[in-house]
Amino acid sequence: MADGDKESFYRCFNAVYDDLYRLGIYLYRDQYLVQESINELFLELWKIRAKLTDVHNKQQYIITIYKRILYKTHAKLNTGAHEPVENIEEIPQLSQPSYEELLISAQTNDGIQQKLKRALTQLTARQSELIKMRFYEAMSYKEMAEKTSLTERTIYNTLHNALEVLRKHMYFFFSWV
Template sequence: MDDQAAFAELYQRFYAILYSYGYKVADNTALVEDAIQDLFVDIWRMRRSIALAQSVKFYLFRSLRRKIHHLDKQEQGLDFELTETSQSVSSDYSAEQALISQEQQSQLIDRLTQALAKLPQREQEVITLRFYQSFKNEEIAQIMGITEKSVRNTLHKALSHLREQAPYLAPLLGFLLWWLS
């Protein structure tokens, strides 16, 4: 496979997931699109000298986060928040039971999304990387430029805040976070 084909495949494979993550870091579509474009331009320019020690996904996420923060410093004044996530549910129940179940789950997800949006930006980012993108604590620490202990503490604080903000979700919180990932 030549460079152009490999680059096109990399772009097609990761653009959507990078955009989704980027939008959770910075709620500004233009900024995220610019950061992704800059990232892929840099990759193309340095394609012969890039040596990936970690996974490609890890490299792209860490690099995108840095690009977003760099562009954000240039623009200043961005508001950060998580975007809503919705998923459809398939079941073997009757159509009526499935609709009721889907509506209940949708309401729980909406409540969880609202609770997530109230978290500080750093806690939102840790939750996003851990549960939505399935990164390990060590990888999150490297992406965010903090210690692994800080990741654990931030994750613990975030989950505690979610339990406080939405006590009705406490029994389902673990399941919902797993289901959303």
């Protein structure tokens, strides 16, 4: 992965996603926050991949970065959300989801991932290529245009059409969730 091998990067993502997800849910109990933080973590790891060769304990290094990203994302999402409470009775009771609820949530996420994989097979080769560049490699429209020799407008339109295809194939699943 440190050498820029994308396949190794994807394998790493798949290998540690579930553990990072469980850790994030354990710490914050916020599915959206956890998913956003994992995505942000892997974008960050891709940016600093050359530095990873110097790290001795890569697992601890990744967990440390992940916890920082979780904290920063949580703080960003909750800016101004916590006002001082004057009366102790005003504090809402905190509830923690049961282990069974967390398992159901994780299985739902697995179902979403499987549905998305199936939906991705409905894209044309060009759409699939542009989706990977934009969302997996975090390339800008300008970078994509330079790499593919397409205009930015063509890329935008192709991505728009690809997302419509994905929405169409994902809609049925989300209507049941």
